[in-house]
Amino acid sequence: MQTIKEITAALKAATKIELWMKDIASDERAGVQKAWSQFLKRLEKQKQLQQAHNEKISFDAQYGKLVAGVDEAGRGPLAGPVVTAAVILPENCQELLGLNDSKQLSKEARERFCLQVKEHALSYYIHFQSAEVIDKLNIYEATKQSMTESVNMLHIKPDFVVVDAMTLPITIPQASIIKGDAKSLAIAAASILAKTARDQYMENLALEFPQYGFEQHAGYGTKQHLEALERYGPTIYHRKTFEPVKSMMKG
Structure with missing residues (x-):
């Protein structure tokens, strides 16, 4: 008979239900039942992840093969840029x-x-729109302009563009x-690139202005x-056009 330790190790390494597991469900040892329960929960979680992944892929696939996803990070903060990204992923991925x-x-x-998106994407581009431009245009127009730039800078022209809650001035x-x-999946990938790039930018800004705590709140009004x-x-x-910064500038 296998020890509980051996069974637990084997279940942790397994990725699907196999023939050798047929007696485990009836094994009355508490340690075996705990390991079996954890294994089944892991399989169920993996199944749910795969289903969600397939749904995202199917969503993009309805628009064609070369679909660019576009998203932004940082529309709400009081400081720093708004960052946008456009991503074209391979099929399924x-x-x-x-x-x-x-x-x-x-x-x-x-x-x-x-890192995985950058490794596997057919094309991607990340654009930083400065606080100066945000103040000049307003945050909505600045974000739209930045998203448009991200799409235009892709080295592969997409057949279709899916944008998170925005309509862009593009011919595609x-x-x-x-x-x-x-x-x-393409918009989620763009979301990851934009958010990660902006967080890194704000962490670097914190080195220049440590008294503001940018590395902790990324410029939001905490x-x-x-x-x-x-x-x-x-x-x-x-x-400068965001409150309370705007009022401080007047003061």
Whole structure:
């Protein structure tokens, strides 16, 4: 008879139900039952991940083969750029199993997926729109312009563009998708690239302006950030048309 340790190790290494497992369900040892339960939960989670992955792929596939997903990060913060990305993925792209809206993933998972997207994408581009341009145009127009630039800079021209809740001034056929990063694998990939690039930018900015805590709040209006603004005033990277920065500039 196999020991509990041997069975647990074998189940951890397994990726599907196999013939040798037929007696495990009836094995009354508590340790075996715990390992078996964990194995079944892992299989179910994997099944759900695969189903969600397939749904995202099917969503994109309805628009053609070369579909570019477009998303942004940083429309709401008081400081830093808004960052947009456009991504064309290969068909299926099983390597991105588990990729989701960037807000649903941990920083570690985002960074891992970011590398995988860059490795497997047929084409991608990331664009940074400065606070200066945001103040000049307004955040909506600045984001739209940045997204358009991301699409135009792809080295492969897509057949179709799916954009997270935005319509762009481009000649390529497009669709504006509400909560697109939860429906489209290409938009989710763009979300990951934009979010990861912006977070890195703000962490670098924190080295230049350590008193604001940019590495912790990425420029959003947290209590810590607002207190730093009151004490030190805005930097050149703050958005002068956003409150309370706007009122501080008048003062």
